[in-house]
Amino acid sequence: MNSKMVANKVVVVTGAGGGIGREIALAMARSGARVVVNDIGASLVGDALAVNPGQQVVDEIRAFGGEAISNSDSVSDASGATRIVEAAVDQFGRIDCIVNNAGILRDRIFHKLSVEDWDAVLKVHLYGAFYTSKAAALHFKEQGSGSLIHMTSASGLVGNLGQANYSAAKLGITALSKSIALDMERFNVRSNCICPFAWSRMTSSIPTDTPEEQARVDKLKQMTPDKIAPLAVYLASDAAAEVNAQIFAVRNNEILLMSQPRPIRSVHRSEGWTPESIAEHGIPALKASFFALDRSSDVFTWDPI
Template structure:
């Protein structure tokens, strides 16, 4: 951990879920470096949800404290209403308040859609989408009483653009976008803001995505390790939790390598009007020829981001 300290988040208390590794860990460490008191939440499970060994949250806390920061570990699940509330109460009881939540916890159950089972679908949606809801809702009461707060949710290009074998993950991540947008509107009167980040960073989730031969995948991943690191995502998450971002809400950001970018959000792009109304037949005659050039192609993330991250 870089021992250079700043005060962008001085006196703020931040919860980072899924902070035992990858993007969540990098965010937690940078939060502490910027002066925040951090609740490092991680259930300590593998990507598929099985319990692993030593607590990764405790290891991150030790790293933060060794660099002079303040942090406490938490091993509760975000997937359940009661345990999510206990995470927030842990922040309040330990540090006296809660100023921001970064929803980064997640698991994967990748499967081609015709083989995707209901248990695999629900497990992923429960951690990602329900987890974001549970944590945000638990914090909302405190934010309202305090007159302010910040939420940052990790979405994904798997949903925003497209991915193969990840219908459950994509559905959850797009649900998070709608959740964040609604929170930003409902809670604006209380000074609460809510934003999304679609991160590009080498992590266990990136490593697990199928589609390449083992040799090609290793070459691809080694390049990703060097050019898209979790610590390159962390500054954007920290900024969105800081007072410097007090007027930024309801947005979807991306971070890839040394790039940051803003995503557009769905708006009508073409219209057709027929004075006498439409029938299935007239739609068949006119809609496709008129709109074909405006249809969004079935692209994947790597098709859209055609340039290398640097």
């Protein structure tokens, strides 16, 4: 991406020390943005790392002539999220886009899922997206522009085993994004979601206990994080001025527009319903349109393009 599609825009990318976040931060900088590289410097489960990878990404950006600063505040704390946004405003004078990418995993089968693991994942993903978006909202309103890009997941949009906390957070983010889009459209503020398929720290914990699971992981490894970055840069740019409240997925070289819940079938009974008539007529009439107990791998069955 050699064009300066986001020239002079100021972009915050959370969780940008590695994987998808790193590639988005690099792509934003190469496309002319001034970037705040946020990363708390933690492992996938939240343990501290010896060296903050966010500063390493900043060094990479500066090496090719880009502008960037690092920030190590946590999105899971409202005051931390405010400091992330203020770092952008203090250093670069404004804020134009936030990419809510930070995340952790605490995978557990549901009956073994602890309250602590539920809270930790919701705090980083859903609360984090809210906190950073809220911190930027007043700046966006005052300047009459802004773009929010949130990372959702097929685990939330479709479903997955052992990820009730992660799935709930990621599906919650799509509703949050839609609400922001509705509320902030009058101020020329956009909010969209990307469902990324890419091999990164966030997917490295996928089990490979069976040949089928190993085959799925082998396919995922073809989908490198850099494939996600072009869509993020586009959504941050003025070229995407008419794109709002959408959910996109990226699988290698494929971009998909994802559906959002809409009525698909109905039954009507003029005299109203009883539990018995629902059992005898209502549900049998609807059952042909029931959704199966799918996982994301059951829905996305074709090889990455």
